[in-house]
Structures are given as structure tokens and as C-alpha cells.
Amino acid sequence: MNIVIIGASGYSGAELAKLVATHPHFQLVGCYVSAGSADLHKPLSALYPEHKGIVDLPLQGMDENAIANIAAQADAVCLCTDHKVSVELAPQFLAHGLKVFDLSGGFRLADAHLYEEFYGFAHQHPELLAQAVYGLAEWHSEALKSAQLVAVAGCYPTASLNALKPLQQAGLLAGDQQVIINAVSGVTGAGRKAAIGTHFCEVSLAPYGLFNHRHTPEIEQSLQHPVLFTPHLGNFKRGILATIYATLNAGVTLDDVSSAYQVLADEPLIRLLGANQVASIKGIENQPYVDIGWHVKGQQLIVSAAIDNLLKGASGQALQCMNLNAGLAINTGLV
Ligand SMILES: NC(=O)c1ccc[n+]([C@@H]2O[C@H](COP(=O)([O-])OP(=O)(O)OC[C@H]3O[C@@H](n4cnc5c(N)ncnc54)[C@H](OP(=O)(O)O)[C@@H]3O)[C@@H](O)[C@H]2O)c1
Incomplete structure (x- = not known):
């Protein structure tokens, strides 16, 4: 799988970028942040010196061309973004046929009404909540094999x-x-x-x-x-x-x-x-x-x-879900 990470400069995104870049079967093909990010164009390793030589890709902005550009080069995106950002982005990538692994809480709850109470916003895509597979990897391994949208567990x-x-x-x-x-x-x-x-x-x-x-x-x-x-x-x-x-x-x-x-x-x-x-x-x-x-x-x-x-609470478990989705052993690239 060719993989793009959105929110790559954040803590979970940077950790996931390293895991994907060193994975034996996945390729990290892009790292993205918001269009107005203060870190635009910097190599990820400029923010995380421990990534030097591992992830030197530049941080690109989610401008108006980004979705089409990402769809042209990636099979899957990992959303390491705020819940609301993920809810906005996921349907756009799904519409291009990409798999979406979302590390936010944007698609974890089955009942859309709970989003107002617990997340502070009305869910804009409640139709996707039934489609999302809950990414508690060990407990949903069968469903994760064919999932198009994965809501990685909190x-x-x-x-x-x-x-x-x-x-x-x-x-x-x-x-x-x-x-x-x-x-x-x-x-x-x-x-x-x-x-x-x-x-x-x-x-x-x-x-x-x-x-x-x-x-x-x-x-x-x-x-x-x-x-x-x-x-x-x-x-x-x-x-x-x-x-x-x-x-x-x-x-x-x-x-x-x-x-x-x-x-x-x-x-x-x-x-x-x-x-x-x-x-x-x-x-x-x-x-x-x-x-x-x-x-x-x-x-x-x-x-x-x-x-x-x-790791187990975010990027490691996301990688477990991606492994299962790709037909690999659950711990590939992690141990
Ligand atoms: N940290 C954890 O332990 C943990 C564990 C489990 C789940 N999560 C979830 O994972 C998600 C990310 O958490 P985090 O702690 O890694 O957050 P973070 O460190 O604050 O990183 C957020 C990332 O999103 C980028 N971003 C902000 N707005 C964006 C936009 N509109 N488009 C594209 N990128 C945007 C940020 O870069 P710029 O602002 O520079 O654009 C940054 O790279 C959250 O939903 C969180 O709840 C986190």
C-alpha cells in the first residue's frame, strides 16, 4: 500500500510516519499538514530530529489540489487530525476510492447524536458511522480485513x-x-x-x-x-x-x-x-x-x-489495522 499521512507533524502522525517508512510492505508517499501550517515545506525530520534519514519527506499543505494529488498517488490515507477535520476529510478520500484510517474519534461512535454531547459538534456525515469499522485491532480482525473506513480506537x-x-x-x-x-x-x-x-x-x-x-x-x-x-x-x-x-x-x-x-x-x-x-x-x-x-x-x-x-493507543494500533486490511500479520512492522 502507498500511504499518505495527514497531520504528519503531530505526535501521533509523526510516530505513524516513522512506522510506515520502516514497514516492510508499505510505502510512505506523502506527509501533509493544514494549508496554513507554520511547518509547511519543512522536512518532517526538521521537527523530529530522531526521524533524520528515516522520514525526510517535506510537509505539504492541504490546499485545494491536495485531495486530487493524494488520490493519484496513494491507496490509503491516515488521518492523524482533530475529530472535526477528520469528519470533513474522510468522505472526500472515500469518494476517490481510497482507504481511510482515522485516528480521531470522528467515526468511533455509532450514535450520531452523541457527537454533540461529547465532541461539541453536530456530525456532518452520520451515514458513514455504520460503515466505519472500529479499530480495536484484536477484537475486530475479521471486519478490518475488508474495511474501507477504519475508526482506530481511542x-x-x-x-x-x-x-x-x-x-x-x-x-x-x-x-x-x-x-x-x-x-x-x-x-x-x-x-x-x-x-x-x-x-x-x-x-x-x-x-x-x-x-x-x-x-x-x-x-x-x-x-x-x-x-x-x-x-x-x-x-x-x-x-x-x-x-x-x-x-x-x-x-x-x-x-x-x-x-x-x-x-x-x-x-x-x-x-x-x-x-x-x-x-x-x-x-x-x-x-x-x-x-x-x-x-x-x-x-x-x-x-x-x-x-x-x-503506539498501541494511536499509531501502533493504526498500523495493526492496516496490516490486517492488507492481509499481513497483525504485528508486521511493529515487533
Ligand atoms: N496524542 C495521542 O496520544 C492520541 C492518541 C489516540 C488518538 N489521538 C487522536 O489523533 C488525532 C491527532 O492527535 P495528535 O495528538 O497527534 O494531534 P497533534 O499533535 O495536535 O497534531 C495534529 C496534526 O494535524 C495537523 N492539522 C491541523 N489542522 C489540519 C487540517 N485542517 N488539515 C490537515 N492537517 C491539519 C497539525 O498540523 P498544523 O496545525 O501545523 O497544520 C498536526 O500535524 C486526534 O484526533 C487525537 O484525538 C491522539
Whole structure:
């Protein structure tokens, strides 16, 4: 596949550019930013010196000719852009027959009405929501093989859902009890643009998005179980640690929980740390994996799950989806 990345100068776009450029079967043929970007025409490696010799392509602008130019040279585009930008761009690329891998939340929710409440805009292309395949790679591998539009799963949902879906699927979670997810993200989760809330001197450790974070409906839609999700911003660059509290059905044992996780045992990018183990940021920084550990006391369960938000939480998982779509092994170019 020849691939173009839109939003290539951002944190997830730059990470994905490197993954595609070093992939054994994909070619990176273009890197784009907004038409008025301050970084226009700069090589990506001028912004990210670690990309020198790997991605030296110049950043091109999304001007009026860009869609036609991209359609002429690419088989697929990766949208590493804001939700609203992705919703505007995706249909234009789909109309040219390109595959679209969108890293934003623009196509993740099935119910268009939720966009006003959780994303702050009315969805302009609700007809595409039913067509979009949810890119939680390990759980939708069949549908991803033939997808034209992929809504790559969000970062917190990726950690939370891989930790909870095995238990939900095995019927171990008490149906009348909300699952509580407390998760901390590094500051790259907020993107590259400077803002006071993500300024080095301002960031400490604090919750945000209480009761109304957009990943709550995304997690509930996929899990089919109510959750109380509270994200936190931590003073480190990359990684997400989710600590998850749930009530198990009466009689469920630690062995039952461990057995339920075996559904993921053969997944090369999921590391089951096991019973009485904890996941950590240190374990997954710059790694494409989800790490999962679990503890049980009576009916109480605590699961910890960790990912690198820019890899498994964004570009790594996008590459997994692209691999599946191209008929390749899910971990090609990642391990
Ligand atoms: N960061 C994460 O950990 C993470 C994880 C999962 C999902 N995501 C999602 O991935 C998307 C990108 O996130 P990010 O953190 O990488 O953002 P970011 O660092 O802020 O980068 C955004 C990119 O989009 C470009 N851009 C802005 N407006 C554009 C337009 N109209 N047309 C083309 N390009 C445009 C920006 O460049 P210019 O402004 O210079 O044009 C920049 O390259 C978001 O939807 C985010 O929610 C991020």
C-alpha cells in the first residue's frame, strides 16, 4: 500500500510516519499538514530530529489540489487530525476510492447524536458511522480485513477494553455494578500544540473530564457495560496506566479471571502479565503492547493495564489495522 499521512507533524502522525517508512510492505508517499501550517515545506525530520534519514519527506499543505494529488498517488490515507477535520476529510478520500484510517474519534461512535454531547459538534456525515469499522485491532480482525473506513480506537479505550472485554465476554462482571476506570496519561496525549494546561510548569497530576469525557461512550459502546471513567493528566511524556475496579459475580475465582484472559493469550501485541502482577508505564514506554495484570479479593477485582498512548493507543494500533486490511500479520512492522 502507498500511504499518505495527514497531520504528519503531530505526535501521533509523526510516530505513524516513522512506522510506515520502516514497514516492510508499505510505502510512505506523502506527509501533509493544514494549508496554513507554520511547518509547511519543512522536512518532517526538521521537527523530529530522531526521524533524520528515516522520514525526510517535506510537509505539504492541504490546499485545494491536495485531495486530487493524494488520490493519484496513494491507496490509503491516515488521518492523524482533530475529530472535526477528520469528519470533513474522510468522505472526500472515500469518494476517490481510497482507504481511510482515522485516528480521531470522528467515526468511533455509532450514535450520531452523541457527537454533540461529547465532541461539541453536530456530525456532518452520520451515514458513514455504520460503515466505519472500529479499530480495536484484536477484537475486530475479521471486519478490518475488508474495511474501507477504519475508526482506530481511542487511547484510554484501548487500555480499558483489552482489560475488560475478556471478563465481560466470559460473563464474570456483576451486571448491576458500574466498572470504575481511573487512568493516567502522559502529556503527549494532548497533542503537540502549545497550551497552558499542558505547559511543562503547569502539569502535575490531576483528573479532568469528570463524568463527561468522550471516551466514556466509546468504552460503553464496545463493552456493553456501564463504566465510571476518570482520566488524569500526569507529568510524564508518554504512556497510559489504567487502574480498573470491578465487582465479580458471586463465586468467581482468581482462576476464572485468569482463564478468561486466555482469549488474548495468542495475541502478539498483548502481554498478559498474569495474576497478582501489575502493569506499569515503564513496561510499555515506546512499545507497541498492552500489558495487563490482575488481582482478586473476594468479589473485588483490580486490573491494571498499560499502553504507550502514541503506539498501541494511536499509531501502533493504526498500523495493526492496516496490516490486517492488507492481509499481513497483525504485528508486521511493529515487533
Ligand atoms: N496524542 C495521542 O496520544 C492520541 C492518541 C489516540 C488518538 N489521538 C487522536 O489523533 C488525532 C491527532 O492527535 P495528535 O495528538 O497527534 O494531534 P497533534 O499533535 O495536535 O497534531 C495534529 C496534526 O494535524 C495537523 N492539522 C491541523 N489542522 C489540519 C487540517 N485542517 N488539515 C490537515 N492537517 C491539519 C497539525 O498540523 P498544523 O496545525 O501545523 O497544520 C498536526 O500535524 C486526534 O484526533 C487525537 O484525538 C491522539
